[in-house]
């Protein structure tokens with residue numbers, strides 16, 4: 433990717449549309465083509481908010497890491513949007529400080 437690139441979107445919705453939708457699709461149902469992009473709809477794996485933070489920060493297999501391209505606020509906004517849309521209703525919002533605490537704790 434481009435190490436110096438930073439996303440400018442601030443709302444979770446804008447971030448989803450511009451960053452995540454390309455792989456996870458507008459309805460978050462994912463896709464199965466050359467690669468498999470998992471559905472994020474009503475996804476029990478999103479219950480653990482720190483795991484969602486980690487996958488955005490560090491990437492996982494076919495998903496690139498976005499930690500260098502997003503501020504802690506942007507990661508938090510994306511996590512909170514995803515966990516309260518697409519059939520997910522986890523109301524325990526994360527904050528930028530939660531994201532900061534996860535930084536450097538790679539999952540790979």
Ligand code: HEC
Nearest residue numbers: 451452455468469470477484487492493494495496510514
């Ligand atoms: C380049 C394609 C791509 C982009 C862009 C992308 N993802 Fe992913 N994502 C994937 C793939 C592939 C996986 C499956 C990784 C694996 O094999 O474990 C995944 C997995 C996930 C998971 C874990 C799902 C689960 O059930 O464990 C979450 C959460 C997630 N992505 C959220 C996001 C968010 C939020 C964004 C935007 C900030 C995003 N993704 C952008 C490709 C992408």
